[in-house]
Amino acid sequence: MAGKSSCEFCAYYNYNEAFDDYECEVNLDEDDLERFMSGTDSSCPYFRFSDDYKIVEKQN
Numbered sequence: 001m002a003g004k005s006s007c008e009f010c011a012y013y014n015y016n017e018a019f020d021d022y023e024c025e026v027n028l029d030e031d032d033l034e035r036f037m038s039g040t041d042s043s044c045p046y047f048r049f050s051d052d053y054k055i056v057e058k059q060n
Contacts, residue, residue, distance in 0.1 A: 007022075007024060007044075008022075009049060009050060010024070010044070010046075010047050010048060010049070010050060011048040011049065011050040011051075012024055012025045012026045012046060012048065013025075013050075026046045032045075
């Protein structure tokens with residue numbers, strides 16, 4: 001994901017209480033989903049680093 005970045009650091013990777021698991025909340029089209037599931041694409045075009053400090057800066 002994004003230069004082999006971990007999904008755990010992505011802003012779109014959130015906990016789903018209904019399934020008691022983490023999941024990516026980006027709506028992937030069929031082609032993106034196939035590349036993701038097959039592992040042929042090592043970078044995620046939707047990766048955005050989750051930065052809580054940046055959110056707090058906007059609130060101040």
